[in-house]
Amino acid sequence: MTKDRIAALALVGVGVLAWIEAQRYGPLSRLFPQVVSIALVLLSLVMFASSFTARSRRAAERQAESREHERPDVRGVLLSLLVIVAWTLLLEVLGVWTSSVIAFVSLVVILRSTERAAVVWKSIALGVVLVTGFVLLFRVVLRVPLPEGVFW
Amino acid sequence: MGTYGRIRTMGRAACVALVIMGMLLGAAALFARGTGEDAEYPARAVTYVIPFDAGGQSDITAQYQREGLERALGVDVVIRHQPGGGGALAWSALARGSTDGYTISGNNIPHIIIQPLVRENAGYETADLRPVYLFQTTPIGLAVAATSPFDTLEELIAHARANPGQVTVSGSGTHTGHHLAIMQLQYLSGAEFTYIPATGAAPSVANFLGGHTQAILGNSDDLVQHRDAMKILAIGTTERFHALADVPTFIELGYDFTAGIDRGVTVARDTPEAIVRALEAAFDAVSRDPEFIARMEALGFEQHQTGADEFAAYIERKTREITTVLRELGEL
Amino acid sequence: MPSLLEALLTVAHPVNLVLVALGVGAGIVVGALPGLTATMAIALLVPFTFGMNVTHALVLLGGIYCGAIYGGSYAAILINTPGTPAAIATTFDGFALAKKGHAYRAIVVATVASAIGGLVGVGFLIFLAPPLARASLQFGPPEFFWLTVFGLTIIATISPKSTVKGLIGGALGLLIGTIGIAPVDGAVRYAFRTVALQNGITLIPALIGLFCLPEILDMIASRFHRETAIPYRPQRHMLRRVWRIVARKPWLLLRSSVIGTVIGIIPGAGANIAGMVSYNEAVRVSRKPQEFGEGSLEGITASEAANNAGVGGSLVPLLTLGIPGAPPAAVLLGALLLKGMRPGAELFTVHASVTYTFMFSLVVANVLLLPLGILLGKGASKVVTGLPTTVLAPLVFFLSVIGAFAIQNNVGDVYVMLAMGLVGFLGRRVGFQPGPIVLGLILGAMCEQGLVQSMLLGRAAGTPVAIFFTRPISIVLIALTVLSAGWPLLARVRQRRTSDETAAHIHPLLEEKRDD
Known part of the structure; x- marks a missing residue:
């Protein structure tokens, strides 16, 4: 689940940067990207948190098993x-x-x-x-x- | 063959491919330098870039000019659409491109004036584009619904003055001809409107016809088409517009401005004078063809025959006018 | 009425029939190439019609429109890349079927659904155009806002494995959609002072990159399919088999076609949204929702019936009001005006025979989809499935490159395609699907436009909040949104309850262990 965690943190970063950059814009063009970037940050945090649950650990194990016979080129x-x-x-x-x-x-x-x-x-x-x-x-x-x- | 050997051959193949690409690149560089100066302009096909989508007004006009241009220039004319950024992508490419006159581009006012003014980096400056010829205007007019209580521009403005911001006006886009027209009207009348920008002329008309806005700034062709559903209060031409002869101009009504989208043609700034004049002559020949004029006027356009020098002076005048309005209304 | 009869006779004229067939054929080919949309197909052909009389021109362009929207399904099924944005929802099940060796069956299903959907759409156009067009104008900025919010609930349906990841993808798509010139105050956002990004991320290159490049790289990564990438199992009497399956689902066909028509009529929402909304509804109503995404024939039917029904729908406001319902219809408007035909009442009085000829030719075009589509589809599926990966992978990338370039003549779009392709490839490794990202990208601009326009209108009218919640169509859309968003939860609860019951029967202890 390391992959999920890295991706989630990267997406939190994207959301935060997008929010900061949007502050430069006028009120009408700031609203939408800021709402979306907040949503992105929150959802990514949920994704980060859920990678620690037992269910996702089991899913990862299953996936690793099924991947084993297929070595990607x-x-x-x-x-x-x-x-x-x-x-x-x-x-x-x-x-x-x-x-x-x-x-x-x-x-x-x-x-x-x-x-x-x-x-x-x-x-x-x-x-x-x-x-x-x-x-x-x-x-x-x-x-x-x-x-x-x-x-x- | 084992995996290791396979990887080695693959690596070798990639190396060979890269070497071949490199060699061709070198040859390309040599070739590029090798092409010499042409003796007489034009010696090969001219590319006519339309900075908007196929099927739009600029495109339709260019498609009709093409045959006449080919006759006047004696070479092929290839129309190429390069939309994006409200035209800015094509203009910035032209500004940075070659000055040999084989790439020409549509030139739209007020776009090329406003974009460099309001954007951090539009990719070009108005002065990077050398105006060649101005052949057409789509005038912009102001209208209200047929059921509206307002019958004249004066009534509408009086109402807007008394109720600042309550009158909603539909138009196409921000920093466009429509947006500029409403800003000029606000600036000159002191009334305050709420401008509702749509992503194009069609959605703007839909917003208005659906009763979602009280007024509309529309292109002449849309106004003509929907005239049964609306009362057209004023139009942005200098003289009365041929297709709507009973509609007064803004100037007549005491608001000294014109509103419209002008279409012309432009080349990169440092293009040699002789080439600019050759292109000017070709566009002049096309623009004076009575059949072409008749066809374009039927579509709701106003046709002009304005040469390079007069066109440049017009752009200069418009730039001053637009800068003043934008500054006064706090847009800059 | 004499003009109706005259129109019927005109359509039946061999020259017109040949032109419709040519248009449909050309449209299918252009639509099947990734990057060349229906809009572009029509725009490319408009100059060719300058010399024709108005009837011939319209008949040809109408055929191209129908053919191109349908042709998009080929690329969707065969290489998992929507040939036109209208076919996005077709990729969900079409490619899954192709992978199992049923590419041809998927294409035949798409053909039958397209033809029937197209006929329903044209039926609405012929019989109900004026009242429908007037109703479509009721769709103002608040309605557009709610329509897009409703559209976003589709994410839950198309990402069954992880709703959170689907929603993240959607948010990412919405954010990517804000790059470029802002719809309302003209600010250039997230361009970081570069010239190229002021144009924003154009849909088509992003679409090609997100869908296509990961597929190519996956093809390369799995060395087991080196000989041929996609298996192919031909079957005889495919049309009859498919017909038997499809005919058993008249409601699915009818519902999808009506959804497609209605969304096509709304000016600004096009076939691409129609296909996805219809897919969403099909999943929701289906008794076997778990089959969707794994190669469900119902999924293909829903998407393709809706997007071709949208053709007729988009012409309703075009012909009656002069307002195009979708981008391809906008190009048709240009062609009409050039021929001196002004949409509106005039089209149905002065030019009635031409107008009805055009409408009837669309009926012919949709009927012709069956033989032409099955013929071309069989050929296409044979050729594509017969290619070894060593040829197919480079070929698909080559088509992606020229498709991305051709849409705006801009090499920058090729880089966008490549960048989005890498995002899609890496995303897939972490469980992100391209569907939600693309959905966000499509709906983002419309959503923001609706939101900010409504705020401006509300402020002017002194009802800044009420404008969102008091209009009748908005209320319907809000109800649909709540229903659509709540449905997966509801379905899960229901499923859990039934499985709980059986589990409790077998082993009461399983109950406690469930939610760890």
Whole structure:
């Protein structure tokens, strides 16, 4: 239940900061955020307190048991997040198509479950086709502008 | 292959991906510097940014200007919507953007004057935007319900003077043309109204038609549309408005101000003079097309053919006027 | 009446039928893409209609409107991301079904419910528009305030595991909703002097981030589903099976459709609220409330019947008064005005044949949803479920990126999407669901607007408190709020009592140990 406690305290912090910042505003724009931030602080305190009850301890144990057979792929998640952040940052530098194709290929390589090259290549090819197709759909058919960079 | 080996290959793949991205980034930087000056403006497509949502009045007008602009400029014109912050996002992007004249933007008064005045950081200053052409106004008028006891502006103001704050007036948004109009009327008449801002013109009209407010500041097109349900007391034009010829102007009634939302076009401040003039000429050609004028007037707009210099002078005059009112009413 | 007959003949004209079908098809595709809303679908197509005559233009745009609202359910069911905000409540059960391999069944249920809901909404539009529109104007700021308070009670329904965490999520959503320009005095709040934040957190990028990114990261985290992310079990005669299930619940369909229509009519509240309110009511009335959230067909039916009924509803005040009931209807208003058609009495007299043609074309559009939706839905569910995670995860993120960008042409929205996605991902680890946060975000601005406008009106009239509690519709809404907030407690007590009785039978000692 440590996670719950940390989250609850963080949310109390958010609520307090929001309340303090709202004091700078006029009476009409202060009212609503202050009421909401008080509610947030109170509810988070309830969450903090209830993490000490026996019921929540039991629930946590049950959850830990059920989690045991499933080891999440933490490294996969972290590497994917890295690629995803780089992807969004490069959108307007490289252009949507170029950055998406690079990121797509990286993710396929990171996430592949097999070493069989043919499967990986198939995924990459499928990815490039899909990205190109959607970029064309948006730009040409729907005429919706997409991020542009130096490349396409 | 064991978990460890798998992690190693994954790490390697991520490294390769990052290296490739880095290389492309370098190439991008080189490319960006490589694009040289164009010989004659305009040599490629011009992007016309609308700082509001698709489907709004600015958008509809731009969609109709597009064909004429393409004819006048000889290149494609691409309309691009960039709403947000009451237009401030698009204007701050323009102010910080390129001065090559290939990105132009809708220019709305009073928005570009009020936002930098009242916000801590609107992202741009009025002077960052170089006015190019003013082509349209949506006049704002004041109306009460058809069943209201007030028949003239004078009666309404007398009532508001006697009962400060009791008369409620619906309008669209804060620090907008509607809000400014009520502030100017309060400032010039000494009466006190309670302004009820809505999130847009439509909810404001709904509040008024539902009888939740006693009066409304409405755009000319809304006034024309709902004229059977209301008595229009005054309108914010200099001369009488073509679609509502029997409605007096505020100026006629002794309140010396105009109220409306002006639409024009603007570029970044340091755009070369020749480019500004080329754009001015193109918009002038479009704005003088009789078919375009007729179509826009049917929608309840007032059309203008105001060039860059006159437009700049107008903005300067309006800025002085607005600053005075905001200061007097304690909004600044 | 001759105009009615004329309208019927016009609708039946092959050109109009083709245009409706095209509109519905295009609408489904656009609506299914996360980030491209029904509003945007219509706005994108308006310039294409400049050259058309008014009947053709309206018939096409009406088809797009119906198709897009329905199409939002595809993304909701297949990738747990509402394609349009109207489909938020569809994700609750739709994706749960997809995970169990019943994506196609979920889509067929959504199709049938949408078509029926849509027809009910259009029925109200055709037969009852003028009186309903007049009634909708009674909805003033105090009513909006109470409507949003009522809306917030839905949190209790959609977070059954922990009401406190649901409420925290809702409060967080309300707070995020206050970022940007304040609705009443124009102050820029929580922007910390940055330019980008003065725009606030836009709904669509937040929606995509909160729903989509955690799903992608979960897909990646569980290495067992690497081959294909979502199983797929095709079944024959799906429409007939589904029809048999759905037809057994006429009240559910009717109630959801009426809720959707009514909320659609209220100017300012749209299909997104309609779907959630209807879902809430379905849970409350259901005899098996515990099935909701785990893949209940009733949940999908409630959400989809209501959001498509909202289409007809939103056109009621638009056509009779010129006040759009929802954002997509606002874009339609622009299109009408451009064609020289002024909403109001004129539409039903001077332009009656065009107006009725438009209304009948909506009937056709809703009927066409069935074949088109089932065809496209089968294809979509086959394709999406057939993709391996290695392709699906990047693809979904790619669609999130372009969807978040396209809504306002703003790369800042992509960062918002990413940030909200991380909030959603971390939140999920602690037991927070995206539903309540999004609900708070949607209702926040409307709630504050209603509250502060009412205070201003009350102060002007000298009744600052009474204005909230004395108006008839407000009283009804307050009663509904109390009922809705009290219901989970009541249900729990009732459940406990029955389980207490059985427990007491088996082992009297269990009683004391219950509440430790």
